[in-house]
Amino acid sequence: KNEVEQSPQNLTAQEGEFITINCSYSVGISALHWLQQHPGGGIVSLFMLSSGKKKHGRLIATINIQEKHSSLHITASHPRDSAVYICAVKVTETSGSRLTFGEGTQLTVNP
Amino acid sequence: DTGVSQDPRHKITKRGQNVTFRCDPISEHNRLYWYRQTLGQGPEFLTYFQNEAQLEKSRLLSDRFSAERPKGSFSTLEIQRTEQGDSAMYLCASSIGRDIQYFGAGTRLSVL
Numbered sequence: 001k002n003e004v005e006q007s008p009q010n011l012t013a014q015e016g017e018f019i020t021i022n023c024s025y026s027v028g029i030s031a032l033h034w035l036q037q038h039p040g041g042g043i044v045s046l047f048m049l050s051s052g053k054k055k056h057g058r059l060i061a062t063i064n065i066q067e068k069h070s071s072l073h074i075t076a077s078h079p080r081d082s083a084v085y086i087c088a089v090k091v092t093e094t095s096g097s098r099l100t101f102g103e104g105t106q107l108t109v110n111p
Numbered sequence: 112d113t114g115v116s117q118d119p120r121h122k123i124t125k126r127g128q129n130v131t132f133r134c135d136p137i138s139e140h141n142r143l144y145w146y147r148q149t150l151g152q153g154p155e156f157l158t159y160f161q162n163e164a165q166l167e168k169s170r171l172l173s174d175r176f177s178a179e180r181p182k183g184s185f186s187t188l189e190i191q192r193t194e195q196g197d198s199a200m201y202l203c204a205s206s207i208g209r210d211i212q213y214f215g216a217g218t219r220l221s222v223l
Contacts, residue, residue: 035214039215097144097206098144098167
């Protein structure tokens, strides 16, 4: 079993829909990242959070440390949001700042 | 452009050849990370540096892999005697301490 599990693996939405991507982890963490990866490989860090909630534009990320769960929400989705969204955690037992990644959620937003 | 840059973007090589990739981090970032990503999977940690010191290496980093960051700025990742299983996207990221990591566009390696 992977230490970081994401759901769903694939998600197709219509433009304007509210989208939720979930991330569950089984280890103690010091921080959780949400990343966006477009075709061609480039990765953009969206959020780093260790508690509560963060918002940036149409993106909202929440984390529940007790339940070991995080969600990424996209409001008023747009075709340009189509990408792979990856959850990654910093495991507290490991040294340094290595990230352990989920397998990603492929999001397709149709016009 | 002051982001993380990686060179080359694509590399095609024959099995058994050596390859070297370069990563230039954001200039004031003291930490530099290498990750590997195979198709359809999330990235996997390979190694990281704090300044010029290589502080951690993954079990994925076999003896054929070596990474350096000689002056605490750019880093190189060398793969000797490449195998088809080495085909992947090699990603570099940098950060200030334990702050958010910024990723480069990656080097896609294809071993024929």
